[in-house]
Amino acid sequence: MKKPPMENSALASAYNYAAGYRQRPHTLDATEDAIELRRKFCIPTPQTGRNGSDVILDLIAAAEPGLVGNTDPNFFAWVMGGSHTTGVAADWLTSIWGQNAAIFQTSPAAAIAEEAVGAWVLDLLDLPRDSSVGLVTGATMAGFVSLAAARGDVLARAGYDIEECGLQGAPLIHIYLSEDAHASNLAALRYLGFGEANFVYIAADTQGLMDNQALQIAMKKQIGPKIVIATAGHINSGGFDDMDAIARVCKAQNAWLHVDGAFGLWARLLPEKSHLTKSIDMADSWSVDGHKWLQIPYDCGFAIVRNAQAHRKAMDISANYLNRGPHDGRNPTEYNPELSRRARGFAAWATINALGREGIVTLIERHCACATLLQKRLAGVSAIQIRNHVELNQIVLRVDDCDESTRMLAKRLNIKCGTFVRTTVWRGETVLRISIIENNTDIATIIKLADNIERLIKADQCE
Template identity: 55%
Template sequence: MKQVHSFPTLAGPLAAASAYATGYRESKTNLHPTATLAQLRNSFGGDLPAKGQPGEQVIADLIKAAEPGLVGNTQPGFHAWVMGSSHPVGVAADWLTSVWGQNAALYQGSPAAATAEETACDWLLDILDLPREASVGITTGATMAGFIGLAAARDELLRRAGYDFAETGLQYAPPVTVFVAEDTHASNLAALRYLGFGTNNIVAVACDDQGRMITDDIARHVARVSGPRIIVATAGHINSGAFDDFHALADLAERHGAWLHVDAAFGLWARASVSTRSLTNGIDRADSWSTDGHKWLQIPFDAGFAIVRDSQAHRRAMNITAGYLPDDPDDGRNATHFNTELSRRARGFTVWATLKALGREGIADMIRNHCDCASLLAHKLRRLPGIRIHNDVMLNQLILSFDRGRGDADANRMTQAMEAALNADGQHFFRTATWQERCVLRVSIISVDTGPEHIQTLAQKIEALWHDIRR
C-alpha cells in the first residue's frame, strides 16, 4: 500500500522554532499588534496546499504570519489584564510535553504524567495551605475550575437533600439557589449557566465600593431561602483586587448547610506570601476553590486548578468510567476522577516544572514584589491632581481615572485619552474598562519581570502625559 504522507523528523522544525524562541522576548519591543485584521487574514489565508510543505518552511511561514499579530503580554510593560508571562522553565517543559505527546487522562496512559500531576497537586495544597485531604483537578483555567467546583457543589447538595442527580438528572431536581456578588466575574455566571442554572436560580448580593459582598445583605438573602444553597465568594476582585469576608461567609454557610465556593482566579496566591496572607483569612474554611495557574503562577497557557475539600464529592461529579478505561486499584492518579476531559494535555509537567523553578520562596517573593509595585505606583500617583485611584490598593491591581473637574463625561474622555497616550509608543499595553458606571484605566502588575524600576518609569510617563492631556 502506498504511504500517503511521511512525517518530517523533529530536528528541523524544532531547531527552527528554538532558534526563534530564544530571542523572541528580547526582540518584542512593541507590545501591540502591527497588522490589521485584513492583513492577518491574508497572511494566514489562501488555499490549503495539495501537498505537505517542509517543516522548517512551515515554521518560518507561521512566524512571519503570526508575529505582526502578537500581543506582548510576556513583557513587563503589559498591564491591561491579569495575564501571566509564561515562565521560561514552564515554556521549556511545555515544549517537552508536546514532544512526548502524552494523553494524561489515565495513569496507564502515561504513568509519568500522572505522577508529575499528583506531586504538583500535593505541592499546590501545601503552598496554598488548603486542607491536605482536598482533591485537585488540573484543567484549562479558572472558568473550567469554577465549573468543576460548582458541579461538585450542585451534586453534593442534591445528594444531601436525598436526590440522586446521577440517576435522575437535573430536570426534576429540587431547586438550588446560588448567591453571587452583583459584581461577580462573568466566568462564574458562565459556569453556572453551563451547569443548568438560570437567572431565576441566582441571587445577586449587594457589594461595597470595592466589589466585596455586604455580609448583612447576603445573610438576609440566605435566610429567606430554603433548600440547597451555594455561596460564591471572591478572592481578588478582577478590578479592585478586594477579598470577601471569608470567616463571615463560612459561618453563614455552616449555619444554613450551604456550600461555599471561592472564585480565586489570582487572589488565592496571596496565601503564598506572608505579606498578603492575612487578606485570605478564613478562606481555608470553604468547600471548593477555583484558581488559575497561567496568571500569577506564570505557568504557560493554559492551566487552572479546581480544588474540592470533599474528594468523594469531587469524584462523583467528574468521574468518567467505561469498560475500556482501566482503573486498577494499584495504579496511580487517574485524572478522569477530577476533570471533565478524557483526552487531555499533560499539564502536570508544566505545573511541576514551574513550581520547581520558582520554589516556595520564589513564589512568595514574586507575590510580594508585584504588590509592592502596585503600592509604589499608587504612592507616586496620589500626589498628582486629577488622578483618582478608585480601589484600596492591597494586591497587584490599580483602578484609575483622570478628571479635570469638568464632569463625568469629560473624565471618561480624559481616561480614554490617557489609555491612547500610554499605548502610543508601544512600550506599554493598557486597556480601559467600565466599572461602577465610569470609564477606568486598569493597571494589573503581573509579569514575572516587572520590578520597581519599571514602575518608576511608568509613574514618570503618566505624570508627563497627564500634564499634556489635561490642558
C-alpha cells in the first residue's frame, strides 16, 4: 500500500498523545477553552482543498487544547472508559477497511464479528444464550432498542399489533422506574413515543434504588401492558436494584423487565458480587456499554433481548435491494436502528480477545478494590462524609456536609494534584462523585488520591 501522506503526522501525534497522557492537564476552563477551540475550528467554510498532512496538523493543533484526559488513570469525573490499545488498533483498521456493517452482504466479516461478539457477551454475562445482541453506540441506544422490543411485545400480549396499527390508539403502557433512574432511560422512552402519562416513578432509597414494596403496590393499581426498568449499577451510588424481587413481581404481573446495566452489568463476572447480580438473567432485556468498563473505544454498547423475534420485529429494515441471499449470515441491521453503520464489531472483538474473561475479571476486581480502599482511607478523615454504600467502583462524598467545601476540594484536586474530578448534585446536595473505571487506574493511583485528599483537607483546616 502506498504510504498515505498524512500518516506521519497522525501516527506521531497518536504516539505522543498515548505516551504523554499522564502529564495531560486536567482542568478545563470551559469559557476560555470554547473561545480558543472556536478560533481554530470555526474557520470560514473551506472553498478549495488542501494538502492532507497540513489538514491533519491543523486538526491536531485545533483539538489538543480541548481533549479531556479520560484515558488517564487519574480521571474520575464520569463513568467513562479509557480505550484499550488493542481496541484502538482494531478501530484504526476498521477505518482503513471502511466497511459498512449494514447487512451480511455489505461486509460479511463485520457481520460475523458482531455475531461472535454477541455470543461472547452472553457467555461472559451468563445471560440466556439464545438472546439476540445488537451492537449499538452505547447504553442509551441499547436502552432504546431493548425498550422498542419491549413496547411491541407487551402490546402484542395485549392483542395489539404496533407494526400494523402504530402507537396512536394503542392501549396505555405503564412504565415503572426509579425516580432516580438514569436520565437516558427517559430519553430512550421519549424517542419511542412515550411521555409522562406512561411513567410511574417509584420512590428511591438513599442509593437511588427502587423501593420494591412501592413497585409492587404501584403495579397492582394499574391494568394493561407493563414495562419495568431496573438498574444494575446506579450512576452515582453504583448500587443494584433487588433483581430477584423485581423479577418475581414482573413475572406475576406479566410485565417486561429491562435492566439498565450500562457499567454495573459487568459485575456479573465476579462471584463475590453475585449478591448484587443474582437473578439478573430473569429479565427480558439488558443494556450494557462496551465503552465503559470493558474499555472498548467509543462508541460501543450492547442491546440484549431474550426474545430475539421481538428484537428483530422492532428493528428490522426491509427493502428489496437488502434481501438476504439463501446462504447469508446474520444481518446486523435486524438488531439495531441504523442501516449504514460503522463496523464496531472489530474493535469489540479485539478488545474482548485481548482482555479475555480473566482480564475483564481482574480489571473489575481491581477497580472495586480501589473503591474499597479509598472508602477505608476516607472513613478516617472526619471532615468527609461518604454518601453511598461502596459496593462497586463509585464513591460519593461530601466535605463538612457543605456544598462549598465539597466544590473547593474538587477544585483543588484538579488544580493542584493532576486529578480530574467533578462535583454533581445528588439528592439535593453537592457531592464529589469519584468513578474508578479507567483502564490503568490501580491501587497506587488511589493511594495517591487518598493522600492528596487528606493533605488538602488538613491544609484547609490549618488555614
